[in-house]
Amino acid sequence: METFELLLHGFSVALQPTNLMWALVGSVLGTAIGILPGIGPALTIALLLPVTTALAPTSAFIMFAGILYGAMYGGSTTSILLNTPGEAGSMMTALEGNKMARAGRGAAALATAAIGSFVAGTIATLALTFAAPAVAELAFYFKPTDYFAITALAFCSVAVVMGTSRTRGFVSLFLGIAIGVIGIDTMTGQPRLTFGNMQLLRGIALTVVLVSLFAVGEILYVASRYRTTPGVMAPIKGQLWMTKQDFARSWKPWLRGTAIGFPMGALPGSGSEIPTMLSYTLERKLTKYPEEFGKGAIEGVAGPEAANNAAAAGILVPLLTLGLPTSATAAVLLAAFQNYGLQPGPFLFTSNPALIWGLIASLYVGNVMLLVLNLPLVGIWVQLLRIPRPQLYAGILVFAMIGVWGLAGSWVDLTIMLVVGLAGYVMRVYDFPIAPVLIGLILGPMAETQLRTALAAGQGNPLVLVSTPLSAIFITLAVLLLALPILLKRLRANA
């Protein structure tokens, strides 16, 4: 009951006209960047970080949350109409959605995506509302060894699952961890990998790396493969609403997608890609119309679209309650909290209830706004895709550089941006996944601190790392993840 009162209080914060306006700004911006391929919510929020000096924290986070949710809505539009995912989480949507659009059922695909996003977003926000305060109490039971085990599992899963080979995955991961080590070691105060450069003492900011990889690396890649013929956009045809049969075939995938997306989003390293893939695979197995899959099955749009929105809410659970970022977007949000001198974690619920509950309430408000923005107005949004690519990407590059300069006004940051951006381009060309770099950079310092704290508190005994039930389970899972595929291959070869 207490949660309900706090939530009502949150609504009184979220419904203030200024906060409503910021929610709208965030939703519009989020939808726009979701629609435009190549720009994601993490990059957008990173570029907007300098506004934190001018904006009250509650308003800023309400806007950021709108961007996070909006990107998941907008991403589906591009996937369906252009067959290019606007967002990593919309990759699976393109498979069936674009086929539907070409078969003249684009409107139904867009509708099931938007309504599915709304249903999933609302249910997942409800889950967040009631789970968050309980999870926050867990912070008092989780020990450093548990955190280390969680990060170790995240490292293994992200390196094994993402990308074309596990070698590439681990190379990316270790690159990220190495970048994370640069700067003053917080445990001893000693400089590491700074090469005597004073500017490097404060480390390389996540936002700089993120902007470099996503903006510079990605844009160089797109430019290097630019063809003057634009992609074929499927026209929006068919009824603007779903038929009865569409509904009957959509509602179960929506719920299943939510059930997969929310908990997966809360786990470190899975991001929004893995839950959407799982949801797609599940729908394909469960469908009564297997012959339609690959030719435009509505279940293949409904499930993944629900899953990516639920995952977006899921990442907020560990972020707000434990201060544990599980994706690049969450890590940028964490940086925003730190800009305000706020430390997400159990104490934020008691020390700053207006911010937390205002943010959660604004997620409900934002979901309604996004449904209105995306369902009837989709025709306006697709006009964004008519912006010529050269101008669009050049514009992003300029904004990225201004954004990086705005973070600290440092030439060193701009140099790092150039170097990391070029590295990002090379990685793209040779199929090295980007996500493990970011996970390594985000969770690496945390894994290291927790490992050293656990060992120091356990006076150097390595068994302390599996001394709690949770850590034993997670470390076992991580080892299995690494060893199982190899073992299976051996077994199969022997058989």
Add this chain to the structure above:
Amino acid sequence: MNFTKTLAALAMTAALGTGAASAQVNVMLPAAPGGGWDGTGRQAFQALNDAGIYTGGVNFTNTGGAGGTVGLAEFLGTSTGQPDALAVFGAITVGAIALNNSPINLAEFRPVARLTAEYLVVAVAADSPYNTLADLVAAVKADPGAHPIGGGSAGGVDHIAVALLAQAGEIPVADLNYIPQTSGAETVTAIVNGTLTAGVSGTSEFAQFAEQGRIKLLAVTSAERRPNLPDVPTFHEAGYDVEIANWRGILAAPGAPDDNYATWVDNFTKLSQSDAWKAVLAAQGWEDYFLAGEEFGAFIAEETATQGQILKDAGLVN
């Protein structure tokens, strides 16, 4: 150089969408926006303005990292010999310089004023068997390794307070199991979940968690009991001759002309007596810890010596 600075100001203005007035004094805040040093600098100049002591333009630069040494190094490079260039720094900078082998020598700068201080408290979990500082010290003395103590970064004031307490309690400093935490809230979490036997942090940070019943406050590092924590004894009362504060102050650039330097010492002296500043101290919960000019310089030299010795004893500096 001036051209690049103008460009920098322009780009900042464009990026932040805020207008910067033509600056008459440049102030280096060697921390990220939102922290204690950032607040000290900005609030002090706001109060100087409100009290009518200094109403000219102020151009702030935030360069965080490494206990302020990164910002001070930049300040040294850009502002040496300049008449109106100031930097905020504090007790943490003193330890960080020794720890990082930083080329910065605080004696090169001109000491303007020490402004504020915050005292530290030692806390244990609410259900801990230790009820006094003496209980805790006795337990740590019996087996230092099995009683990890946490607080701020290595070599920071929290760590130095623990080291001083250990010395006073005749525990070899090098035997302490000190585990740095990233924030006061993290320290509390680690105390509650049993990772740490005890923790150290600023009074304002720990007081709220004691009110929530998560932790017990054992002792405070001030000379007298704090008015907002009347039940918490001082280290002296508990039988340990330790007194330490996390102080913050203002430096002028090395080689600043005598006239300008004297004006700034005078400005901050007036500030310390103004109602505007007293209101800021009350609102922020900061202790008045004012000391100006050469006396402050002597204090910095003394702190450099004591902190350097402690870090050596703790085995953190060779």
